[in-house]
Amino acid sequence: MYFSVYDGAVSSRPEVTMAERKRQLVSSELTEAALQLLARKGFDAVTIDEIVATAGVSRRTFFRYFASKEDVVVQFLADMGDGIRAELAARPDDERPSVALRHAVWVPVAACGDHRERVLPVVRLILRTPALRARFLERQAQWSDDLTGEVARRLGRDAGDDMYPRLAAGMALSAFDAVLRRWSESDGAEDPAQLTDRAFAVIAPALDGDGA
Amino acid sequence: MYFSVYDGAVSSRPEVTMAERKRQLVSSELTEAALQLLARKGFDAVTIDEIVATAGVSRRTFFRYFASKEDVVVQFLADMGDGIRAELAARPDDERPSVALRHAVWVPVAACGDHRERVLPVVRLILRTPALRARFLERQAQWSDDLTGEVARRLGRDAGDDMYPRLAAGMALSAFDAVLRRWSESDGAEDPAQLTDRAFAVIAPALDGDGA
DNA sequence: GTCGCTCGTGGCACTCAGTGTCAAGGGGTG
DNA sequence: CACCCCTTGACACTGAGTGCCACGAGCGAC
Numbered sequence: 001m002y003f004s005v006y007d008g009a010v011s012s013r014p015e016v017t018m019a020e021r022k023r024q025l026v027s028s029e030l031t032e033a034a035l036q037l038l039a040r041k042g043f044d045a046v047t048i049d050e051i052v053a054t055a056g057v058s059r060r061t062f063f064r065y066f067a068s069k070e071d072v073v074v075q076f077l078a079d080m081g082d083g084i085r086a087e088l089a090a091r092p093d094d095e096r097p098s099v100a101l102r103h104a105v106w107v108p109v110a111a112c113g114d115h116r117e118r119v120l121p122v123v124r125l126i127l128r129t130p131a132l133r134a135r136f137l138e139r140q141a142q143w144s145d146d147l148t149g150e151v152a153r154r155l156g157r158d159a160g161d162d163m164y165p166r167l168a169a170g171m172a173l174s175a176f177d178a179v180l181r182r183w184s185e186s187d188g189a190e191d192p193a194q195l196t197d198r199a200f201a202v203i204a205p206a207l208d209g210d211g212a
Numbered sequence: 213m214y215f216s217v218y219d220g221a222v223s224s225r226p227e228v229t230m231a232e233r234k235r236q237l238v239s240s241e242l243t244e245a246a247l248q249l250l251a252r253k254g255f256d257a258v259t260i261d262e263i264v265a266t267a268g269v270s271r272r273t274f275f276r277y278f279a280s281k282e283d284v285v286v287q288f289l290a291d292m293g294d295g296i297r298a299e300l301a302a303r304p305d306d307e308r309p310s311v312a313l314r315h316a317v318w319v320p321v322a323a324c325g326d327h328r329e330r331v332l333p334v335v336r337l338i339l340r341t342p343a344l345r346a347r348f349l350e351r352q353a354q355w356s357d358d359l360t361g362e363v364a365r366r367l368g369r370d371a372g373d374d375m376y377p378r379l380a381a382g383m384a385l386s387a388f389d390a391v392l393r394r395w396s397e398s399d400g401a402e403d404p405a406q407l408t409d410r411a412f413a414v415i416a417p418a419l420d421g422d423g424a
Numbered sequence: 425g426t427c428g429c430t431c432g433t434g435g436c437a438c439t440c441a442g443t444g445t446c447a448a449g450g451g452g453t454g
Numbered sequence: 455c456a457c458c459c460c461t462t463g464a465c466a467c468t469g470a471g472t473g474c475c476a477c478g479a480g481c482g483a484c
Contacts, residue, residue, distance in 0.1 A: 017452095018451070018452090019451080019452095047439090047440065047441090048440080048441070048442090049440085059442095060443090063441090063442065063443075067442090068441075068442075069441075069442095
């Protein structure tokens with residue numbers, strides 16, 4: 001499940017402990033309060049004190065759940081990175097890179113489209129706030145490193161010696177970025193899955209080239 | 213001239229005003245002190261107070277020259293973005309994208325190699341410090357937007373309608389990133405210009421494809 | 425020369441992000 | 455009941471970044 005699509009209520013599965021459920025609840029409360037305030041008033045106009053007052057916890061507790069104000073927002077989309085990597089790892093090793101990477105990006109992106117009402121405001125907030133944009137790009141850089149490793153493993157190449165794996169990961173995330181941006185600029189009107197196809201049609205010749 | 217290769221002394225050209233030269237001097241002093249301290253002790257271990265004490269100016273003055281602690285470092289490499297765009301704009305409009313973009317990236321990258329002693333420590337500092345990495349990527353995102361516009365202009369395409377310009381810019385900067393990283397990891401041993409050639413050999417098929 | 429203008433600077437106070445520490449409470453376990 | 459573990463809230467503190475104001479150095483006008 002990508003971008004923490006919690007339902008706001010505590011799931012009462014018996015296998016998780018009480019403390020665990022309380023933690024989830026506080027985290028949800030905090031995320032909900034933060035995203036709602038930030039999207040409405042803008043990133044700089046909201047202080048941590050406002051957020052914790054709305055969520056009904058202490059300032060100190062906020063920083064036990066999130067490393068920074070940026071983190072609340074970025075965390076919301078953070079799981080997509082793991083999703084992309086996991087999806088790539090699940091593709092057969094002999095599949096063409098362009099196909100495997102397209103699928104890897106496709107799945108999380110399509111999930112965005114499925115939760116447009118919740119995800120789109122967050123994406124718009126990130127794209128228009130430099131500090132958030134920076135932190136999000138930082139996160140993407142980690143995704144890029146992960147993807148690089150996975151691509152190298154699939155091809156049996158050494159990422160420290162060969163430039164292809166890193167470039168392939170970079171191109172795939174450039175496509176991801178372009179899709180997210182187009183999707184946001186169209187107010188969610190364009191189909192993310194289709195945008196992904198179009199983006200990968202452009203970069204495929206390089207992904208499947210001989211990588212000399 | 214990329215990455216502010218000042219000489220530490222005040223150039224006494226008569227056509228610039230006294231105040232202007234003083235400003236340059238303070239800026240140099242600050243940059244010098246900051247880079248030296250940060251590279252030696254690490255980003256988090258150095259406070260603004262230390263920097264300004266070393267440079268001999270007040271805390272308040274620091275923020276008149278740089279927007280943040282990150283900014284001192286990132287600014288040092290910031291001109292490379294303008295360089296890339298300018299270089300691209302200078303290429304003939306009918307040149308193949310792979311060739312034009314390769315040249316555009318090549319020139320600033322080669323400049324890095326020419327000032328290795330000064331640039332390499334900064335690059336290493338950025339790559340190993342998350343906060344700086346984030347700010348640098350943020351800056352690169354601006355470069356990407358600029359490049360996207362220039363690519364669209366060259367091809368007479370609309371960047372708002374066509375995904376190719378944004379993807380081409382993204383791929384070029386992915387290549388730039390990969391080169392910078394390899395260069396840093398090799399302690400400057402590998403030739404940046406040659407790394408650029410190799411990276412563009414990988415992405416060229418996509419840059420010169422029909423961009424369907 | 426000196427008056428007055430401008431601009432860069434330093435000093436101060438303030439807000440806010442982020443962290444270390446400690447005491448208190450609540451829930452599970454013997 | 456007593457004990458332990460984990461989470462929380464409260465407080466204090468550092469450091470980044472900003473607004474404000476007064477001072478002084480350069481510079482043109484007279």
